[in-house]
Amino acid sequence: MSLTELIAGVEDHQKTLTVFNAGESVVDDLRERFSDRNVRVRAERTESGRPGEFITLSDGDEVVAAASLDSFTETLSNGDRYITRDSSPYRSILDHMDETMFTSWSIERMVAASREIEDRAWRVGNGSLHAGFQTLSTLQGELDLYERLGETEVSVHAYAVPDIEPPESSAFSLHLERSQEIADSWFVVFDGGGDPRQKCALLAEEREPRQFYGFWTYDESTVDWIIDYLESTYGYLEQ
The missing domain is CATH 3.30.870.10 (Endonuclease Chain A)
Structure with missing residues (x-):
């Protein structure tokens, strides 16, 4: 396997970021922020509207991480968009976005x-x-x-x-x-x-x-x- 083949293998493996109970503008903002990433962003609502606004990251049918929407968007607003694994409030999400x-x-x-x-x-x-x-x-x-x-x-x-x-x-x-x-x-x-x-x-x-x-x-x-x-x-x- 070459470096190019490794990149192609990762490219074929898309993850899904699901935003729960949030307004349309929030979801649109996240879609824009991740427009250059191989991550699909979609919106959903829980039946009761609880436990408030949160996000999950899925790999296929498996949910691999979850976080509150506030902590996730706050860190993005601070410009933490590159390889800063150690200092992020949404570390559980970032850890599972390896090879994204x-x-x-x-x-x-x-x-x-x-x-x-x-x-x-x-x-x-x-x-x-x-x-x-x-x-x-x-x-x-x-x-x-x-x-x-x-x-x-x-x-x-x-x-x-x-x-x-x-x-x-x-x-x-x-x-x-x-x-x-x-x-x-x-x-x-x-x-x-x-x-x-x-x-x-x-x-x-x-x-x-x-x-x-x-x-x-x-x-x-x-x-x-x-x-x-x-x-x-x-x-x-x-x-």
Whole structure:
């Protein structure tokens, strides 16, 4: 299985967010907020109108998480839309949205989501971080950040197609690959530094010019699979 096939498998697995006992404007707002995600938002009402406004997340016919609508929308209003698992009042919902697709993300949103994982690696201070930049010229703009991260106890691996001359030396492992998969893929993967709760990954592919389709996840087995795939396919050869 390739990175593209992994993305396609997640894409085929849609979850449903059901909003109970809420007004139409609230439901419409949530639909808009999740319009770029592979999540279907629908409205329902309980017969008695109790226990007030709440939401559930379903995977097929199974309800996997529930939360009050107030706590969920409050966190969204605070801008908590990326990979911030540790600090959210709707953690039960977010935990179960692992491997949820996003669609048509811009460069700016991809960078913001990537920063969440890079910052996590900084905070943990060890483990390994794997990042795919598509091209070496893209990595060039991030060299300062990755040099500093590479000087810590974090083992940093950067993957790119060589479209410019590589740096003479670096504080991280640079994997230069003339691979279409690397050219098309943007990923940032952190192994948690020995703490499974810190494992996380962002994986996407560029299907349209500068528009990215993919997912983020905290699922341990998925993070491990991505790292194992990168290691076995592209190795540890430093350039």
